[in-house]
Amino acid sequence: MHDSLNLSNLTEPREITYYRLxxxxxxxxxxxxxxxxxxxLIIxxxxxxxxxGNGLLVAQIxxxxxxxxxxxxxxxxxxxARVCEKLxxxxxxxxxxxxxxxxxxxxxxxxxxxxxxxxxxxxLETYGPDSAEMEFLLGHELGHIKRSHLRKRFLLWPGLLFPLLGNAYSRACESSCDRHGAFASSDIEGAINAMMVLAGGRPTDVAMNPSAFALQYTHQRGFFVSWYELISGYPTLSxxxxxxxAIREGHSLSRAGRNLLAYPFALFSLGGAASGGANMMITxxxxxxxxxxxxxxxxxxxxxxxxxxxxxxxxxINEAKESCASQFSYQLGNAISEADIEPFLGCDFATLKCRKGGDYTINPVGDAPECSVHGTLNEQYRSR
Ligand SMILES: [Zn+2]
Ligand SMILES: [Zn+2]
Structure with missing residues (x-):
């Protein structure tokens, strides 16, 4: 598949999927x-x-x-300025x-x-101020700004607490930003070299071979590498x-599979390489x-x-009962029906519902009305 970068395809489709999820x-x-x-309140x-804390960091800067x-x-x-314009x-x-x-x-x-x-x-010392490497680096960081990753992290805070999802989203964001960097860089070799320096340090060009390093990604697919990948907030450097x-060669990266056993392990291992793990536990x-x-x-x-x-x-109910009893000259112990007191209640007796789910019993004259959950009126007064 041909994969030439342009402003409309810099974002990884997975970033959008994980974002929605x-x-x-x-x-x-x-x-x-x-x-x-x-x-x-806690949040x-x-x-x-x-x-x-961020204010202090910016103050230090x-x-x-x-x-x-x-x-x-x-x-x-x-x-x-050049990279901003390009992006x-x-x-x-x-x-x-x-x-x-x-x-x-x-x-x-x-x-x-x-x-x-x-x-x-x-x-700056390694890349120089005006190099394809520096363009890649700045392009990557500007990718985070362009995609509003910081603001989205706050919004997505509850969703990103899920161990697998939080890291998967984070890795997809970093991949998007690498594409922004590659697009911003005037030379893809510079972009690759910038990344090789992150992996192997400064004495680069001659000794390290990006194509061979890329094969480490394809060839190292065991359980532990899969586990390590799943708990990382960054894709591995390889x-x-x-x-x-892959971008240099005009196709898109065919993503290598993972050892399935790594998923349950990643689900229950907080911490390790996962930067959010410790925070998550504390939260x-x-x-x-x-x-x-x-x-x-x-x-x-x-x-x-x-x-x-x-x-x-x-x-x-009690008031209605008393009015009813005096109107009809009921004696102590006489039963009062729902139909008897409804004119005094001014509403259907059946519509009276206790908010905790209790049903009401009127009880004979002289006994207090009763709620099946809260008990009699007298008991309620006592427990008040
Ligand atoms: Zn980044
Ligand atoms: Zn009640």
């Missing part, structure tokens, strides 16, 4: 949160903490990292270089409506290189703990409300 689950999740009220607090613009690192700023991004994000003690990394983030791209200094090599534990406190008090409040409503109804 996660969205459906998330809508249910959010509804449960809204209906049961208490978790929404609010967690979201606030995440927002504050603004204060400690070197901003690439016309005055500093102008070549790099030019590369960014159709009109609002150019701020780009910073951060000293990172030799780590190879880059990321995009967002705060108060503005986007930031951060490239670690080691990447898979990412294989996808880029579930927090929600569990707080629900254990909140849900009983919620249930108690609801029970009290139902009891009070039931008491009102029984008072109404």
């Amino acid at each position: 996660a969205l459906c689950i998330s809508i249910i999740g959010w509804l449960i949160c809204v209906v049961t009220i208490s978790p929404i 609010g607090i967690v979201a606030l903490l995440a927002w504050l 603004k204060a400690d990292a070197v901003k690439a613009d016309a005055d500093q690192l102008p070549e790099l700023a030019n590369t960014l 159709g991004i009109r609002e150019i994000p701020e780009l910073y270089i951060l000293q990172s003690g030799g780590m190879l990394n880059a990321f995009a983030t967002r705060h108060s409506g503005r986007h930031f791209v951060v490239v670690y200094s080691e990447m 898979q990412r290189v294989a996808a880029l090599v 579930i534990a927090m929600i569990g703990m707080l629900s254990a406190i909140a849900i009983p008090s919620f249930v108690k409040a609801r029970d009290n409300g139902q009891r009070a409503a039931c008491l009102n109804t029984m008072e109404m």
